[in-house]
Amino acid sequence: MAVLEAKIVLFIVAPCEKGTYPPLLFCHGFMLGNKWYSDLLCHIASHGYIVVAPKFYGIIPISITEEVRRAAQVTEWLPTGLPPLLPEEVNPDMDNLALAGHSRGGKTAFALALGRTEQKPPKKKVVDVTQPSKFKAVIGVDPVAGSSPRIAPTPDP
Template identity: 65%
Template sequence: MATLPLKAKNTLSESSDVFETGKYEVNTTTVRTTHPSAPPVEVFRVTPLTEGTYPVLLFCHGFMLASTWYTNLLKHIASHGYIVVAPQFYGFVPISNPEEVERAAQVTQWLSTGLPLVLPEKVNPDILNLALSGHSRGGKTAFALALGRLDQKQKSPIRDNPSLPKFKALIGIDPVEGTSLSDRPPPQILKYIPRCFNMSVPVAVIGTGYGNQWAGPLIHPCAPDGLNHSEFFNESKPPACYFLTKEYGHCDMLDDNWIVNTSRVVCKSGTGRRDLMRKSVGGIVVAFLKTYLGGDEKDLDAIVNDPSVAPIILDPVIYVKE
């Protein structure tokens, strides 16, 4: 086991450059369902090693992707003083979106009792400071969970379950509703009515400039217009932030390995350095979490006021506070 650094006083308002690796050494592990903590699904956990209590981010992976393929992005976030929990909802055989939302709800319930059992010694989760995020279809899952909806006919919304911790922030990373306007599997989140989402959670949406483009003559966009980031932001109530990574594609925030590179044949990729994309997405997430979990608006305001502080082009950047 790694030697723990000296105890840190982790106040989220400490000054830091959110686009650079944070000050905390981090550790990753995969928690199987056979572990004594009994997670409902396999969980990829990323955490600081320094003794202390940290906010928690629940992260939902994209369609036919693995939680571990986001390792560099999630390590960046964790290095700034956050515990990241990324469930693996399915293997090679995808499940329905309602089942995915249900499993995400089960993991949320597990956090209070199970997460402390899989953390390093003297590292504790602050479940009262809980945020939710997801990429692609996982972004839709995150919105559905925050809205408390499994499907159109559900009579008892999951958000009314008293055993579920409450989310204080929601971040969609290139969220996608479906493959086309005629193919929107349940739960159908988008209503095409501005500011209609019935939730009070602060929202950040990070979109990609190439997500709506065809990857080839017969390969449809991974994040089609009318079903992607811009509509999710349009239907989110204030406070809500929007960041468009103008020169990057739908999977460019994932790790670089041969499996992920294969996915970029299906989803059009940008030409810029992907490590800068990961730093930028990670930095935006950290700045948003610092604002709405820690009460420190400095970094988020800096990005909104001058998007050129990011390592990549963010255009447009919109922040609607009320």
């Protein structure tokens, strides 16, 4: 376990064999803890991923906007904060960062990948492809849209 800015507790699972592995940021579902996914996250790590699962809140849930901001904080922390916490000779391949989430965490993951860290919808309706995403893959495990349309992408007609 690691704590980031005293608000975000991280559950980290990594391979034990030396090597360079892609990190996977996993966002938990609504009212679920990050350790509740320990079996799944250990299974993913056994296939060659360093899994980082932040716990975004305790008993009282936070807004989806704040959850996305906290996920962005963890993403920014990864390149410098993660390596010292890993086993010796296990290194993160930050060029192949993946993002996943379950339920509301899936919504958080997609919002983060789209750069939706603000409460107001973007003025542009077109995704700016000149700004490459930090993430090589985004995985939604039963993602939900929830009640916050400000974060949800606008469907194309």
